[in-house]
Amino acid sequence: xxxxxxxxxxxxxxxxxxxxxxxxxxxxxxxxxxxxxxxxxxxxxxxxxxxxxxxxxxxxxxxxxxxxxxxxxxxxxxxxxxxxxxxxxxxxxxxxxxxxxxxxxxxxxxxxxxxxxxxxxxxxxxxxxxxxxxxxxxxxxxxxxxxxxxxxxxxxxxxxxxxxxxxxxxxxxxxxxxxxxxxxxxxxxxxxxxxxxxxxxxxxxxxxxxxxxxxxxxxxxxxxxxxxxx
Amino acid sequence: xxxxxxxxxxxxxxxxxxxxxxxxxxxxxxxxxxxxxxxxxxxxxxxxxxxxxxxxxxxxxxxxxxxxxxxxxxxxxxxxxxxxxxxxxxxxxxxxxxxxxxxxxxxxxxxxxxxxxxxxxxxxxxxxxxxxxxxxxxxxxxxxxxxxxxxxxxxxxxxxxxxxxxxxxxxxxxxxxxxxxxxxxxxxxxxxxxxxxxxxxxxxxxxxxxxxxxxxxxxxxxxxxxxxxx
Numbered sequence: 001x002x003x004x005x006x007x008x009x010x011x012x013x014x015x016x017x018x019x020x021x022x023x024x025x026x027x028x029x030x031x032x033x034x035x036x037x038x039x040x041x042x043x044x045x046x047x048x049x050x051x052x053x054x055x056x057x058x059x060x061x062x063x064x065x066x067x068x069x070x071x072x073x074x075x076x077x078x079x080x081x082x083x084x085x086x087x088x089x090x091x092x093x094x095x096x097x098x099x100x101x102x103x104x105x106x107x108x109x110x111x112x113x114x115x116x117x118x119x120x121x122x123x124x125x126x127x128x129x130x131x132x133x134x135x136x137x138x139x140x141x142x143x144x145x146x147x148x149x150x151x152x153x154x155x156x157x158x159x160x161x162x163x164x165x166x167x168x169x170x171x172x173x174x175x176x177x178x179x180x181x182x183x184x185x186x187x188x189x190x191x192x193x194x195x196x197x198x199x200x201x202x203x204x205x206x207x208x209x210x211x212x213x214x215x216x217x218x219x220x221x222x223x224x225x226x227x228x229x230x
Numbered sequence: 231x232x233x234x235x236x237x238x239x240x241x242x243x244x245x246x247x248x249x250x251x252x253x254x255x256x257x258x259x260x261x262x263x264x265x266x267x268x269x270x271x272x273x274x275x276x277x278x279x280x281x282x283x284x285x286x287x288x289x290x291x292x293x294x295x296x297x298x299x300x301x302x303x304x305x306x307x308x309x310x311x312x313x314x315x316x317x318x319x320x321x322x323x324x325x326x327x328x329x330x331x332x333x334x335x336x337x338x339x340x341x342x343x344x345x346x347x348x349x350x351x352x353x354x355x356x357x358x359x360x361x362x363x364x365x366x367x368x369x370x371x372x373x374x375x376x377x378x379x380x381x382x383x384x385x386x387x388x389x390x391x392x393x394x395x396x397x398x399x400x401x402x403x404x405x406x407x408x409x410x411x412x413x414x415x416x417x418x419x420x421x422x423x424x425x426x427x428x429x430x431x432x433x434x435x436x437x438x439x440x441x442x443x444x445x446x447x448x449x450x451x452x453x454x455x456x457x458x459x460x
């Protein structure tokens with residue numbers, strides 16, 4: 001079974017392949033993820049994604065079977081890294097959209113992407129995945145796509161948050177499904193259970209639950225003592 | 231001396247701090263780089279950048295002196311990594327702009343950013359810098375800003391290339407300075423001298439010198455055998 005849904009299960013904190021193992025214990029799980037807007041794939045524009053699976057030979061064979069002239073899946077073995085990256089990028093897209101909605105500038109948005117990448121690496125390492133997966137298509141590739149494109153539903157939702165609207169108001173205005181809204185509290189619980197420092201996930205969670213506004217969070221981030229970057 | 235110019239010297243292939251060492255041998259070099267459009271800095275929007283210097287204490291002191299409420303420099307020690315990232319991002323911005331100019335889609339652009347990150351890491355490692363610098367503000371942060379923003383001069387120049395215009399035509403039309411145009415042949419020479427595999431730099435060089443067009447290069451990339459990503 002090739003899993004292409006993204007997210008973490010509310011309550012259990014399970015990844016998609018853990019849900020699959022519960023529902024269909026005999027299924028062999030593969031995870032497909034990477035920068036690929038449906039509209040680009042459908043239009044035959046060049047798209048490169050990651051296909052992660054446990055058996056190297058089978059994964060390469062499946063990648064070749066799924067490949068077409070414009071759709072290129074690259075085989076990899078770190079299912080955990082690919083699944084966590086796919087889930088968390090939607091949380092960070094909410095944050096990046098909020099930066100744009102609050103008119104804080106493209107520079108701040110890119111600083112946030114660099115911080116998100118570091119936080120995602122801490123999460124993946126704590127889950128037993130490989131941080132190096134994140135430099136590939138399913139990590140960095142998908143993060144930059146989702147976090148910089150108004151085509152992304154999560155980014156759009158974040159923009160509305162950045163303009164000061166509440167989740168309830170945004171939903172009442174007929175916003176499209178933004179998976180990050182469901183993923184954020186689960187990601188926050190996961191970070192806490194793993195004892196991972198995840199200030200961005202926490203900040204998005206606080207904004208979504210109405211406990212903080214963007215201006216307060218940004219002011220807090222900007223007034224922290226200047227530590228070394230390395 | 232705090233170096234904020236980006237690029238590599240034609241002929242010598244020198245980094246900015248090597249040029250400084252020639253011109254002012256007694257000066258202590260620091261390198262300031264990161265996602266920071268001048269318009270954002272000037273407007274007081276939140277900006278976080280890297281300040282790299284050899285002495286940890288002095289660099290932290292200088293970072294604190296340069297910091298303001300909205301401009302946050304973070305001290306680091308890898309001058310080489312920061313200088314190479316600052317120079318090469320302009321080359322990759324040309325490529326990303328060309329992807330947009332050729333209407334190949336945001337998904338392809340993000341796949342290219344992931345590939346650029348890996349290529350930049352090979353270059354930095356070969357130069358004696360640290361690839362881990364690239365996950366920070368001066369690497370990933372600045373790469374995502376320059377490679378996704380039409381505000382970037384290099385990105386704009388790339389868009390014109392992607393529409394099929396030659397360098398001569400773009401310049402004749404009054405295009406603004408795009409440092410990447412000068413940096414690309416030097417980066418290509420540097421990659422060859424270090425024996426680093428740098429297909430993206432080579433491709434940009436080929437397009438700039440009129441030896442290849444975008445469509446041919448993309449077709450070549452998409453028809454390569456599917457290797458494993460890891």
